[in-house]
Amino acid sequence: MIREGSIHIPFTYAAGRAASRFLVVLRDEGRILGSPCPACRRVLCPARSFCPRCGEETGEPVVVDPAGTVVSFTETAAGVFGLVRPDGADTAMLHRLLPAGAKWTIGARVRARLLPERTGSITDIEGFEPLEATEDHA
């Protein structure tokens, strides 16, 4: 005997102090925040309330650059995903690399592409695109 069914699970998660600020500043100012750790001096991005490695509470958030470097990536049927280290940050961000058809390499220089209408989500950043492409449009 086999029983079939499905489960729908709604959720409402609190982002917490640092992530809330990161998401509000991303939405309202289109800027990316990182958190400096007073112990290891790394700037963690996205912003964090405490450094997971040191356990210390982080200091006042700093603005990191929308430009950064591809650390690693994978190409899938759902698109290209990469770890991008923004200039001014010491950690990488997981995000889409755009466009999916581009020839991606480690060390590629990219820049965050923001949505014009933002809601306060990490997906307010559409993804990271080659730096040359953004310069051409500038």
Added chain:
Amino acid sequence: MRRVAIIGTGQTRHARCRDDASQPELVREAAAAALADAELRPADIDAVLLSNMELFEGRAFPELWAGEGAFACGKPCMKVATGGTSGTSACIAAFHQVASGLFDTALVVGFEKHSEGHTQTGMALTDPFWDRAVASGALGNFALSISEYMTERGVTERQAALVAVKARTNAARNPHAHLKSPEVTVEEVLASRMLAHPVRLFDMCPQSDGACAMVVASEECARRACSRPAWVKATATRHEQPYLGDIDRRLCAMRTLRDASRAVYAAAGIIDPLAELDVAEIYEPVTYAELAWYEALGFCEDGGAGRLIEDGVTSMDGALPVNPSGGVLSTNPVGASGVIRVAEAALQIHGRGGARQVDGARLALATGYGVYAWADAVVLGAEP
């Protein structure tokens, strides 16, 4: 701390779908096999430790039903949850409970029935703000780190394919294994469907239904009940930051496994693991992981893993057979996979490995890998 040994192990037949058995029946199948192997009865067990994922079976409190199947009613029973390392962590918890003198015997059972829930949905329920909104799931997150590893260490797709061939060939000698392909070739692996570059279908572990159990005993009980106990010589576990972007050079460094292995080598007096270990059962969710783990575990220098697999050093007739069972690449009921690693290592020390036995195995390593980088390491020996 008292000496501790594994005196019996048991596994189910692992398969894509075991709809011939309910969850507690599957758990009972492994638990009963481990008790039979140890020649003990359920009443001889003092405590039960369980390992299983949340959400993969689409059910709350899977441990309630698992506990029922693991003879836990009326006994101290708890679940250990550390992602993919849950199974190795549950074993380590049992070792600690017996070593402390709290209990003389403990039964560890790990299980998973992937066919009953929706694993990819469960895997995707990671951090809702950063991971889930962008991309998630085991395949994508692992593949994401591989390009960095390949570039830094010069590993090739062909070398990874050799790992897949070794795993599926070894699995053909394991009566419990899920995927068995004694005839699979490197060319077939390289021709298999691309899932997330550079990971192809044959590079990836399956989702299996299955359970694995073991009986852990104090020295006094072990010497009385077992002719060749697998003694626990050392254990270590290391946690890591949960955000993928925080883990610097994840596969190249594999800081957690590197640290955990150095800790157990030091505790067990192992200086040259490649020369001194007789067998290793390592938790490799994907072919490229096995190569990265060779380096993290000190089986070779960083950058030497490709050569190690090409030279057959880790094949059944090599200097250090790695995963005679076929590994996670051949059998992956996640909550059981870590228990299987330790049980297979114990089986080698017990000398009951059948067609997958490494002759004269006296020193064995088992490892666990969980979520983004969690790591466990266990050294077992024929001598305490």
